[in-house]
Amino acid sequence: MTHAPTPHRARKRFGQNFLRDTGIIDRLVRAIHPVEGDRLVEIGPGQGAITQGLLDGAQALDVIELDRDLVPGLRTQFFNYPEFRIHQADALAFDFRSLVSPGEQLRVVGNLPYNISTPLIFKLLEVNDIVRDMHFMLQKEVVARLASQPNSGQWGRLSIMAQYFCRVDHLFDVPPEAFVPRPKVDSAIVRLTPYATRPHQAHDMTVFASVVKQAFSQRRKTLRNNLKTIISAEQMEALSINPTRRPETLSLEEYVRLANALSETAP
Incomplete structure (x- = not known):
């Protein structure tokens, strides 16, 4: 009605x-x-x-x-x-x-x-x-x-x-x-x-949101370029993430993995 x-x-x-x-x-x-x-x-x-x-x-x-x-x-x-x-x-x-x-x-x-x-x-x-x-x-x-x-x-x-x-x-x-x-x-x-229980859990939401935002700051550039101020190419490789990949190729789980690695190494 x-x-x-x-x-x-x-x-x-x-x-x-x-x-x-x-x-x-x-x-x-x-x-x-x-x-x-x-x-x-x-x-x-x-x-x-x-x-x-x-x-x-x-x-x-x-x-x-x-x-x-x-x-x-x-x-x-x-x-x-x-x-x-x-x-x-x-x-x-x-x-x-x-x-x-x-x-x-x-x-x-x-x-x-x-x-x-x-x-x-x-x-x-x-x-x-x-x-x-x-x-x-x-x-x-x-x-x-x-x-x-x-x-x-x-x-x-x-x-x-x-x-x-x-x-x-x-x-x-x-x-x-x-x-x-x-x-x-x-x-x-x-x-x-x-979700009542999220499929992937970020340790620090501020870090996760920042990683995602920075990764897509320039879509056509690689992760190595977009994330160079917060994580090194070697660190990405240690997480089984190729730094030459573009941001739109990473899964949600991989972004959470990146953010959690940064959270663990933060002072």
């Missing part, structure tokens, strides 16, 4: 494209499967296309909306849900820990504009301990990066950091005609599920 959205001119500076296709909306809500008791938070509810389905399932929902002009319409649309809470705020600056009590975990949902998708995912990975799962509608190329594997053009810092913390599932694609206004790119739905 979806309410008719109130008239609103989409704002380019907020990257607004409003989902209109009821078939896509229903498929997304089914994939999320909200149930009563879930601590759901929706980022960028817009005109409430997904919001109704989330509330029908969970009966409670926090939404974070940057565009203050959309807030009155959302309040009116969902006034009969006592546990519907609106936070007029920038999700990139929002304190997600403020939404949970000890022992609770958030289920995060959002149709994310391209310009904030990567920094917002990094922000949420930092609080992965309070996140049960995340369902995002993103530009298709971002989902491809999140779900990619080594030796592909998409494999990079975002892929490695997301897959270190989460299982990544590319659920389905969303065509441009599902939105108003119609975007120039295809979109896709991705599910990120933080």
Whole structure:
């Protein structure tokens, strides 16, 4: 069940494209499967296309909306849900820990504009301990990066950091005609599920994040060049990692191995 959205001119500076296709909306809500008791938070509810389905399932929902002009319409649309809470705020600056009590975990949902998708995912990975799962509608190329594997053009810092913390599932694609206004790119739905026990464990997250970031500082150069200020070619060879390899050829496990070796030798 979806309410008719109130008239609103989409704002380019907020990257607004409003989902209109009821078939896509229903498929997304089914994939999320909200149930009563879930601590759901929706980022960028817009005109409430997904919001109704989330509330029908969970009966409670926090939404974070940057565009203050959309807030009155959302309040009116969902006034009969006592546990519907609106936070007029920038999700990139929002304190997600403020939404949970000890022992609770958030289920995060959002149709994310391209310009904030990567920094917002990094922000949420930092609080992965309070996140049960995340369902995002993103530009298709971002989902491809999140779900990619080594030796592909998409494999990079975002892929490695997301897959270190989460299982990544590319659920389905969303065509441009599902939105108003119609975007120039295809979109896709991705599910990120933080691991209870990570397949590979870095001893020091700061070191691991730094190694990955520096390795991809210049994609076309070798590990020897990109990492020369933090680890020698001889040290890499001792870890069975050829220093002439390029950063996109290393697996997540190999990046963790590099970082852990550095952590052990740090003063």
